[in-house]
Amino acid sequence: MNVLQPIxxxxxxxxxxxxxxxxxxxxxxxHCFRPPFYFRIIGRQMVEIGYYSLPVVGLTAIFAGMxxxxxxxxxxxxxxxxxxxxxxxxxxITRELGPVLAGLMVAGRIGAAMAAxxxxxxxxxxxxxxxxxxxxxxxxxxxxxxxxxxxMMPFLVxxxxxxxxxxxxxxxVYKLGFNPSIYLQNTWDFLEAHDVISGLVKxxxxxxxVTLMGCYHGYNSKGGAEGVxxxxxxxxxxxSILILSFDYILTEIFFxx
Amino acid sequence: MNEKQPKIRMRGVxxxxxxxxxxxGFDLDVAExxxxxxIGGSGSGKSVSIKCVLGLLKADGGSIQVDGxxxxxxxxETHEQVNRKFGMLFQGAALFDSLPxxxxxxxxxxxxxxxxxxxxxEIATAKLAQVGLAPEVGDLRPAELSGGMQxxxxxxxAIAADPEIIFFDEPTTGLDPIMADVINDLIIKITREVGAxxxxxxxxxxxxxxxxxxxxxxxxxxxxxxxxxxxIDTSGNAYVDQFIHGxxxxxxxxxxxx
Numbered sequence: 001m002n003v004l005q006p007i008x009x010x011x012x013x014x015x016x017x018x019x020x021x022x023x024x025x026x027x028x029x030x031h032c033f034r035p036p037f038y039f040r041i042i043g044r045q046m047v048e049i050g051y052y053s054l055p056v057v058g059l060t061a062i063f064a065g066m067x068x069x070x071x072x073x074x075x076x077x078x079x080x081x082x083x084x085x086x087x088x089x090x091x092x093i094t095r096e097l098g099p100v101l102a103g104l105m106v107a108g109r110i111g112a113a114m115a116a117x118x119x120x121x122x123x124x125x126x127x128x129x130x131x132x133x134x135x136x137x138x139x140x141x142x143x144x145x146x147x148x149x150x151x152m153m154p155f156l157v158x159x160x161x162x163x164x165x166x167x168x169x170x171x172x173v174y175k176l177g178f179n180p181s182i183y184l185q186n187t188w189d190f191l192e193a194h195d196v197i198s199g200l201v202k203x204x205x206x207x208x209x210v211t212l213m214g215c216y217h218g219y220n221s222k223g224g225a226e227g228v229x230x231x232x233x234x235x236x237x238x239x240s241i242l243i244l245s246f247d248y249i250l251t252e253i254f255f256x257x
Numbered sequence: 258m259n260e261k262q263p264k265i266r267m268r269g270v271x272x273x274x275x276x277x278x279x280x281x282g283f284d285l286d287v288a289e290x291x292x293x294x295x296i297g298g299s300g301s302g303k304s305v306s307i308k309c310v311l312g313l314l315k316a317d318g319g320s321i322q323v324d325g326x327x328x329x330x331x332x333x334e335t336h337e338q339v340n341r342k343f344g345m346l347f348q349g350a351a352l353f354d355s356l357p358x359x360x361x362x363x364x365x366x367x368x369x370x371x372x373x374x375x376x377x378x379e380i381a382t383a384k385l386a387q388v389g390l391a392p393e394v395g396d397l398r399p400a401e402l403s404g405g406m407q408x409x410x411x412x413x414x415a416i417a418a419d420p421e422i423i424f425f426d427e428p429t430t431g432l433d434p435i436m437a438d439v440i441n442d443l444i445i446k447i448t449r450e451v452g453a454x455x456x457x458x459x460x461x462x463x464x465x466x467x468x469x470x471x472x473x474x475x476x477x478x479x480x481x482x483x484x485x486x487x488x489i490d491t492s493g494n495a496y497v498d499q500f501i502h503g504x505x506x507x508x509x510x511x512x513x514x515x
Contacts, residue, residue, distance in 0.1 A: 036370070120354075128313050129351040133365035133414075134341050136333075140368070 024216050031136070031143040041144040049110055049207070050152030054159060056109060057102045061160035064097050065089060065167025073176050085178070086186035089168035094195045095255075098160045099153075100247055103206030106153065107239040111214035114145060115235035118218025119228035127219070142219065145211045153207025154200040161199065198254040205250065206243050213239040262325055264289045264422060264454045265310060270319035270329075271478075272305055279305050281478030283319070287422075292448060292455040294465040294486075296500065297475035298509065303458035304348070306475070307424050310456075311343060312336035323422070341369075344415035344453070348427040350407040352399035352414070358385070359395030362413045371418075384413040387450070388443055405436035412443060416451055423448060425457035429464045441467045462501050474500060476509065 072088045118141060121127050130137045165187060172178040214235045221231035263286040270283040279302040287293045297303050308314040309329075310321055316329045323339050331339075352361050360367070362384050363377035372380065382392045388409040399407060408428065415423055425444060429437035441464050448455045459465055465472055466486055473483035474497050482494045489501060499507030 117355075124349055125347045125351040126353055128308070128311075129345070129347060129353070131313055132311055132340060132343055132345040133368060134337055135365070135368040136337075 020220075021212075021216055024219070025212060027138055028142045028146050028212065028215065031139040032147055034139070036139070038140055038144055041140070042147050045144050045148035046152050049106065049148050049211075050155050053106055053109055053156055056105050057156050057160050058163050060101050060105050061093070061098065061164035062167035064101055065093060065164035065169075066171045068092055068097065068164075069168035069171040069176070073172075082176075083186070085168070085172055085176075086183050087190040089172075090165050090187045090191050091195055093164035093168070094161050094191065094199045096199075096247070096251075098164055099157045099199045099202040099206055100243065102153065102157050102160045102203065103210060103243045104240055106156065106207070107210045107213075107236050107243065110149070111210045111235045111239045112232045114211060114214030115218035115221070115232045116228060118215060119221035119231040122219060122221050123224055123228060137219070142215045145215055146208060149207035149211030150204050151207075153203040153210075156207075157199055157203035158196075161196065194254070198250070201254075202247065202250050205246055209242045209246065210239045213242065261289065263287055263322075264291075264324060265456065266320070266322040267306070267310070268320045270306065270309060270321060271317045272302070272309060272314060273317055278478055280309070280316070280319075283475070283479060285473055285480055285483070287454055287456050289454055290452065292445075292457070292468055292470045294457045294459060294469035294472050295475055295480075296458075296460060296462070296465055296472060298500065299460065301475050302478060303475055304426055307345075307426060307456065307458060311340060311345065311424070341418070342421040344418065344420035344423045346408070346411050346415045346423070346425045346428055348430055350399070350404075350411040352407055352411060354399055356398075357395065358397050358399065358402070358410050361399065361410060362395070362417050364414065365418050380417060381413070384417050385410070387416070387447065388413045389439075405432055405439065408432065408436075408440055409443065412440070412447065416447055416453075419451055420453055422454045422456070423451070425455065425459075425468075427459055427461075428457065429459065429461045437461065437464060438467075440464075444468050462503075476500075 068089050069085055072085045073082055076082050076084055118127070121141070127137045127141070130140055169180070169183060169187075172183050173180045217231040217235040217238070221227045265285070265287040267283055267285045270280050272280040283302070283306055285293070285295070285306070295303050295306065305314060309316040310323065312328060312331070319329060321328045323342065326335065326339055328336060328339055353364065356364070359378050359381035362381035363372065366372045366380060367374065367377045378395070381395055385392065385394055390406065390409055390413070394402070394406070394410070399410070402410065428440050428444060432440060444455070444457070445468055455468070457465075457468060466489075469486045471483060472486050472489050473480045474494070475481075476496050482492050482497045484492065489497065492498065495508050499509050
């Protein structure tokens with residue numbers, strides 16, 4: 001048996017998948033700019049992503065900030081650099097943990113829900129029904145979700161940044177005994193606009209990735225309930241991997257120099 | 258004297274999924290105002306033929322014309338224009354779970370911005386009445402309806418825009434015999450009231466005999482017999498005979514793994 005055959009087959013399948021996702025992405029983006037626009041659906045999706053994800057993102061952020069402060073203290077104490085904790089917490093949260101953790105949590109919540117919803121619509125012929133009712137499914141289903149994800153994630157991450165820094169503040173002041181005024185001053189002094197903006201740009205990209213993967217896997221699901229389940233899993237896994245990959249790429253772009 | 262152009266003309270339509278050939282030279286004409294039923298075994302390609310007309314599937318070859326407009330290989334804009342003539346009743350109703358019944362019924366009109374929401378609600382109520390459903394049903398969600406009610410709502414949605422052509426995909430599948438007959442009666446009533454051309458696919462012979470002016474049988478990717486409903490019992494075609502009488506023995510061999 002030729003051992004290169006399965007490797008070649010997997011590689012070709014990978015390329016085919018990348019091609020299909022690329023075409024889906026371009027088609028989805030084009031419909032975001034071409035009328036008609038379904039403002040009611042865009043609004044509904046923005047509320048679903050931006051408002052109903054607040055509790056899970058907030059909880060994630062506060063615990064992330066608290067753990068970061070605690071871990072930084074125990075680590076930095078070895079070098080007598082405890083004073084840098086405020087800086088570490090605010091820069092880590094705004095540049096990395098805020099957008100990445102929010103992205104991963106939203107991928108699990110929103111990405112999975114979108115894949116399940118569109119997948120169910122696909123296997124019950126609701127997407128075909130849209131076409132017969134002279135409604136473009138990409139424009140009606142996918143474009144509003146892409147727009148909502150791209151625009152609402154920065155809002156979520158901004159809230160996560162504030163809550164995450166607050167979590168670090170709670171641990172630092174009430175457990176580790178830091179002076180609250182000095183802690184807040186250090187937090188503010190070392191924070192630059194560039195740190196927050198880079199995090200918000202990442203947020204937009206991650207929001208787009210989460211909604212894109214949810215829509216792609218749901219829209220193309222087949223095989224009944226099992227297919228919908230597979231689509232849901234694939235949406236979360238692929239979104240998570242892409243978030244981490246693009247996190248590196250964007251970090252390179254913003255901070256390489 | 259020139260023969261009037263068929264409402265739908267399908268010639269030599271081919272469709273395969275990988276190595277599996279489903280349609281292999283499918284020919285069918287549907288005249289304006291006619292009700293044609295395509296019968297055939299499960300998996301014979303009946304739904305595929307309708308989906309090729311609607312553009313939900315791309316035919317691999319052949320010609321499909323709707324009012325003389327070619328749809329095989331046509332652009333998306335052409336399909337959208339042609340699809341405005343259609344109403345479709347899906348096998349599983351395919352109602353939109355996230356919308357109330359009234360919004361399902363007037364969905365096409367609202368999406369095309371032909372009416373506002375108030376008018377859409379009024380039209381939906383009228384269409385629900387046509388299929389024998391009370392106005393209160395309009396406020397329910399599809400998940401709250403029985404199978405028969407879902408089919409009737411789907412029928413109301415299919416006729417909401419007063420289409421010229423209505424497709425019925427296995428309209429009585431999954432329904433009890435009484436509800437199936439209710440749907441059959443509604444199909445006859447509605448197509449007459451709307452004046453639409455109807456193309457149905459089913460393997461329910463009771464339904465086929467009731468709603469069809471003409472019946473065509475699909476086997477092995479082709480139409481092997483077509484004629485008036487009254488002639489089906491004397492078709493002289495062994496495949497048609499085996500199918501309409503539901504016999505396991507005959508020239509139609511079902512693939513059974515032993």
